[in-house]
Amino acid sequence: MKAFVIVILCTQLQVAVSAQSTSNSLKISDTKTSHLVCPEKVDYVQAGDYSLVQAEVVPELSNLVRIKANRPFDTPVSLTVVCAGRIYSFELGYGNDAPITYLLESFDSENARTFSGKLLPDGVLRDLCDQVLDKHRKNYRNRKAKKDGIRIRLNSVHLHGDALFFELEIRNQTQMAYDVESVHFWITDKRQTKATNVQEYRVLPDYRRNKISRVPGYTTVREVFVFEKMTIPGQRILRIELNEKALGNTGRKLKFELKNQDILKARKL
Numbered sequence: 073m074k075a076f077v078i079v080i081l082c083t084q085l086q087v088a089v090s091a092q093s094t095s096n097s098l099k100i101s102d103t104k105t106s107h108l109v110c111p112e113k114v115d116y117v118q119a120g121d122y123s124l125v126q127a128e129v130v131p132e133l134s135n136l137v138r139i140k141a142n143r144p145f146d147t148p149v150s151l152t153v154v155c156a157g158r159i160y161s162f163e164l165g166y167g168n169d170a171p172i173t174y175l176l177e178s179f180d181s182e183n184a185r186t187f188s189g190k191l192l193p194d195g196v197l198r199d200l201c202d203q204v205l206d207k208h209r210k211n212y213r214n215r216k217a218k219k220d221g222i223r224i225r226l227n228s229v230h231l232h233g234d235a236l237f238f239e240l241e242i243r244n245q246t247q248m249a250y251d252v253e254s255v256h257f258w259i260t261d262k263r264q265t266k267a268t269n270v271q272e273y274r275v276l277p278d279y280r281r282n283k284i285s286r287v288p289g290y291t292t293v294r295e296v297f298v299f300e301k302m303t304i305p306g307q308r309i310l311r312i313e314l315n316e317k318a319l320g321n322t323g324r325k326l327k328f329e330l331k332n333q334d335i336l337k338a339r340k341l
Contacts, residue, residue, distance in 0.1 A: 096179050097163045098151065100125065100141045101170040108137040110176040112156040116276050120150035125164055127151055128273050137176075141166055158183065192235060194279075200341055201281035201296040204230050204237050212334065217314075217326040221246035222287075224314045224326050227294065229334065230341040231301070237341060238297045242314065247289040250324070253317035255297070259304060260311055272311075275299065304332040 100106050113134040119127040124145045130136040137153060144166050151162040158181040192200075209228040216225030223243045230237040238257075244250045260272030279298035287293050304310055310330040316323030 099167040099170040101168050102141040105140045108174045110135045110155040114155050116154035118152045125149050197279050204239050204296050217328040219326050220324050229338040231338040232341040234301045236299045241294045243292040244287040250287040251317040253315045256313040258311040
C-alpha cells in the first residue's frame with residue numbers, strides 16, 4: 073500500500089513539473105522578489121514591458137535573473153532569457169502567491185540563434201564593421217567621457233537593414249596599459265533630481281569586431297558593437313560604460329549617455 077501511495081505521489085509530481093515546463097508561465101508579485109536560477113551565465117534578458125516588470129541579471133551572480141512586478145497588472149507580460157545556447161520565452165502573470173525561486177531548466181526552450189545567424193552571416197558583419205572603421209568619421213564629438221588619462225567617445229552610428237553599428241574610440245594618454253574588463257550598454261531612466269525607483273536593464277551586443285581587451289600606453293583603438301535596431305523612450309537614455317580590470321575594484325570607470333535622437337542620426341551603411 074505504501075509503495076502504491078509513493079507511486080501516485082511521484083506521478084503527481086511529474087505531472088506538475090511537466091505542466092510547469094510546457095506552459096512556460098511565471099507568476100510574480102510587487103511585494104516580493106522572485107529569482108530564476110539558470111545553469112550557466114545568462115547572456116540576454118528582455119521583458120516586454122519594463123513599466124510593469126523589473127527583470128535583470130543579478131550583478132553578483134550572473135546565473136540569476138531577478139524578477140519583480142512594479143505594480144499589480146492584468147495583462148500578461150513577456151520575458152525572454154538566453155542561457156547556455158538556449159532561448160526561453162515566458163508569460164509573466166501577477167499574483168501575491170508567486171514562488172520565490174524558479175529553475176530555468178524545468179521549462180521548455182529552443183536553440184538560441186545569434187544575431188549574425190538570424191539576420192546576417194558573420195562574414196558580412198565583419199566586412200560591414202570594417203567599412204565603418206575605414207570611414208574615420210567623428211559625428212558625435214560631444215558624446216564622450218575622460219578620466220585619469222583615458223578617454224572613450226562615440227565616433228559614429230551606422231544602420232544596415234536591422235543592424236545598428238556603434239563605433240567607439242578608446243584613447244590611452246598615459247604610459248600604463250589600460251586593461252578592459254567590460255564595455256556595458258544600459259537603457260536607464262534620465263537623471264532625477266529626487267530619489268526615485270530608477271529602472272535600468274543591460275542590452276548585449278550581438279557582435280563586436282575586435283574584442284579589445286587591452287589598450288597599450290599612448291595608443292588609440294577603435295571598436296564596433298552591433299545591436300539589433302532599437303529606439304529609446306523619451307524618458308530614458310542609453311548609458312555606455314567602460315570598466316578597467318584592476319585589483320580590488322580600483323580600476324578607472326568611464327561612462328557617457330546617448331539620447332534617442334543620437335540613434336536616429338545613424339547613417340546608412
